[in-house]
Amino acid sequence: MAVPIEPHFVDSNHDALYAESVNNPDRFWGTLARKRLRWIKDFDTVKDCDLKLGKISWFLGGKLNVSDNCLDRQVEQHPDRVAFIWEKDKTGDHETITYKQMLEMTCQVANTFKQYGVVKGDRVAVYMPMTPLLAAVMLACARIGAVHSVVFAGFSAEALKSRILDASCKIVVTADQGIRGGKAIELKKTVDSAVAGCDCVKNVFVMHRTGVQVPWVDGRDVHLEEAMKQQPTTCPVEPLDSEDPLFMLYTSGSTGKPKGLVHTQAGYLLYAGMTIEHVFDYRPGDVFACVADIGWITGHTYVVYGPLGIGATCVLFESTPVYPDAGRYWEMVDRLKITQFYTAPTALRLLIKCGNEHVTPYNRDTLRVLGCVGEPLNWTAWKWYHSTVGSDKCTVVDTWFQTETGGIAITPRPSSDHSTPKPGFPMSPFFGVEPVLYSKEGELLKGNDITGHLCINEPMPGMARTIYGDHQRFIDTYYKPHPGVYFTGDGAYRDADGHYQITGRVDDVINAKGHRLGTAEVESAMNKDHRIAESAVVGYPHEIFGEGVFAFLILKDGVKDDEKVIFEDLEKLVRKWIAAFAVPNVFLIVPGLPKTRSGKIMRRILRKVAASEYDQLGDVSTLANPSIVEEIKAKHMLLTSKEQ
Ligand code: WTA
Numbered sequence: 001m002a003v004p005i006e007p008h009f010v011d012s013n014h015d016a017l018y019a020e021s022v023n024n025p026d027r028f029w030g031t032l033a034r035k036r037l038r039w040i041k042d043f044d045t046v047k048d049c050d051l052k053l054g055k056i057s058w059f060l061g062g063k064l065n066v067s068d069n070c071l072d073r074q075v076e077q078h079p080d081r082v083a084f085i086w087e088k089d090k091t092g093d094h095e096t097i098t099y100k101q102m103l104e105m106t107c108q109v110a111n112t113f114k115q116y117g118v119v120k121g122d123r124v125a126v127y128m129p130m131t132p133l134l135a136a137v138m139l140a141c142a143r144i145g146a147v148h149s150v151v152f153a154g155f156s157a158e159a160l161k162s163r164i165l166d167a168s169c170k171i172v173v174t175a176d177q178g179i180r181g182g183k184a185i186e187l188k189k190t191v192d193s194a195v196a197g198c199d200c201v202k203n204v205f206v207m208h209r210t211g212v213q214v215p216w217v218d219g220r221d222v223h224l225e226e227a228m229k230q231q232p233t234t235c236p237v238e239p240l241d242s243e244d245p246l247f248m249l250y251t252s253g254s255t256g257k258p259k260g261l262v263h264t265q266a267g268y269l270l271y272a273g274m275t276i277e278h279v280f281d282y283r284p285g286d287v288f289a290c291v292a293d294i295g296w297i298t299g300h301t302y303v304v305y306g307p308l309g310i311g312a313t314c315v316l317f318e319s320t321p322v323y324p325d326a327g328r329y330w331e332m333v334d335r336l337k338i339t340q341f342y343t344a345p346t347a348l349r350l351l352i353k354c355g356n357e358h359v360t361p362y363n364r365d366t367l368r369v370l371g372c373v374g375e376p377l378n379w380t381a382w383k384w385y386h387s388t389v390g391s392d393k394c395t396v397v398d399t400w401f402q403t404e405t406g407g408i409a410i411t412p413r414p415s416s417d418h419s420t421p422k423p424g425f426p427m428s429p430f431f432g433v434e435p436v437l438y439s440k441e442g443e444l445l446k447g448n449d450i451t452g453h454l455c456i457n458e459p460m461p462g463m464a465r466t467i468y469g470d471h472q473r474f475i476d477t478y479y480k481p482h483p484g485v486y487f488t489g490d491g492a493y494r495d496a497d498g499h500y501q502i503t504g505r506v507d508d509v510i511n512a513k514g515h516r517l518g519t520a521e522v523e524s525a526m527n528k529d530h531r532i533a534e535s536a537v538v539g540y541p542h543e544i545f546g547e548g549v550f551a552f553l554i555l556k557d558g559v560k561d562d563e564k565v566i567f568e569d570l571e572k573l574v575r576k577w578i579a580a581f582a583v584p585n586v587f588l589i590v591p592g593l594p595k596t597r598s599g600k601i602m603r604r605i606l607r608k609v610a611a612s613e614y615d616q617l618g619d620v621s622t623l624a625n626p627s628i629v630e631e632i633k634a635k636h637m638l639l640t641s642k643e644q
Helices: 014-023 025-036 066-077 099-115 132-144 157-167 189-195 224-229 266-280 298-308 328-336 345-354 379-389 471-479 519-526 561-577 603-610 628-642
Strands: 040-043 045-050 055-060 082-087 094-098 121-125 148-149 172-175 179-181 183-185 203-207 221-222 245-251 258-266 287-290 313-317 340-345 370-371 395-398 433-438 450-456 486-494 500-505 510-513 513-516 533-544 546-555 586-589
Touching: 025 045, 025 055, 025 266, 040 245, 045 370, 055 266, 066 099, 066 266, 066 298, 066 471, 082 132, 082 328, 094 099, 094 328, 094 603, 099 121, 099 132, 099 224, 099 340, 099 433, 121 132, 121 157, 121 189, 132 172, 132 245, 132 298, 148 157, 157 189, 157 245, 157 258, 172 183, 172 189, 172 313, 203 224, 221 224, 224 546, 245 298, 258 266, 258 471, 287 298, 287 328, 298 313, 313 328, 328 340, 345 379, 345 546, 370 379, 395 586, 433 486, 450 500, 450 513, 471 486, 510 533, 510 546, 513 519, 519 533, 519 561, 546 561, 546 603, 603 628
Parallel strands: 082 313, 121 148, 121 172, 148 245, 172 203, 203 221, 287 313, 287 340, 340 370, 370 395, 546 586
Antiparallel strands: 045 055, 082 094, 179 183, 245 258, 433 450, 450 486, 486 500, 510 513, 533 546
């Protein structure tokens, strides 16, 4: 008899359901899509994919609206349920926003956008602080079929500008200032310099976060809240095709140009909701806290669409883990009675250093599931999370996913009653996910206790559909390296029990301070300095950041400037072109770089040097200039001996 498609959190049927999800995805996801989403028109085809063409489609022929699913449908059932607890930067100063209030706010934003000529398919750049209005702006776009492109409000004007231009955004939504860790962040000023020269931008909408006077361009700039006040609190939803774009989100890849990954409507929303329930055991009445910034995929999926799609109550966190002190998270858990907490390993490692006296004074008895994402959760951090924060009573879920997968794809499954998480292991695939490992040479690696390139056999409903404006790059990056499967860019180890551990990126991407960063982006920013002949950036193990950013530099002949001055100028360049988080932790001037005869930099060698693993440099004989390795090594040894 066919297994009933009714997953419960603790489910003795879990294995059978998982098998069904990968063997019969049409039945599995088709049933859930009809049960869990509200459709304006039912779909007729569950799935139509052709991976060689990078074609992924789910729920074809169906029409729905994500904002209707996240708001109207919820309001009909529980208008006064709290959607967001907005935990403002200033501690103790939280505000609650009900589903009804969110719906009204969203409708007013949607009507405002419509009044200014935003129509279905238009791209909307969003550069805002962590406020409920940011979520309302996203949902307003979803309501009218506009495509939001949220840019993390820590990115520079140049980075914002390139993203606005790449997507030809019609409007930009920002705030006078942001506020984080007690410090004001000049969002409007940054937008002003970004938008100068962007002919596509017709209007800049400005919300008021701090209320300071900011420069104003008459005719272009609009006070968002004032415009909203003129608008009705209802707005019809636009019926959208399942595969119409919902949003785009830029992320780093191996080249200097970030890619705008496009997610669509039904599959993304279904997958987001399924993962939040089944990874975090979300139950009615719980208070879910994902402290990631909405500027990243974790915030899109686990602050906005996932929680609202299932009618959850979610904390929207504006501050930092150490403001006003390192007890911020746990004081908040105590005050708001948080049941699930989701953060990044880098934050945990920072807090471990600050001492347990910031944890123990607060009551954490409400916590049931503690989650982490973004980089490997090392054993020490896992243990601290489990024992000190969770008092050995909570489930720790080290979840793996990517901007590309849309939602959690590999994770300990508290929903299956027999998998005890192993520290450092995201463990097992979620429903519908079939991980496979390939050798570098493209051979499928069968069996256990083996390491290879992590790929996914069949696309889940939440997968990205394309790179905005460059479908060929989408195919080349994800579906060509190992034909017929999705290539994640990560390496993974499958242990003797078949559980997965992520071994790190196998491409030129690093995960520094919880942020994904392309080494080529940092290099191209630094190469703008007239004294730099060449640069090579690699990641290296860093106690708190997970990976630090290490820059090897070659100066042009005859440059005599003081090293310190050069490094400061390079730092400024990286801040100007990317963001403060991308600034290298270490700069090292070297006489040359290890290159193959065809001129390719052997980053493997640089990574080993940066990690002080001199005995693991491997074979250097194929280099065009093998002797350079000893010279770089000597320079690095000198640097580290100076630091000690
Ligand atoms: C890394 C973040 C180890 C990985 C949601 C991936 C992880 C990249 C984990 C995606 C984990 C994410 N263990 N590494 N649990 N989770 N990563 O797109 O390298 O910002 O490819 O999405 O983060 O980063 P992105």
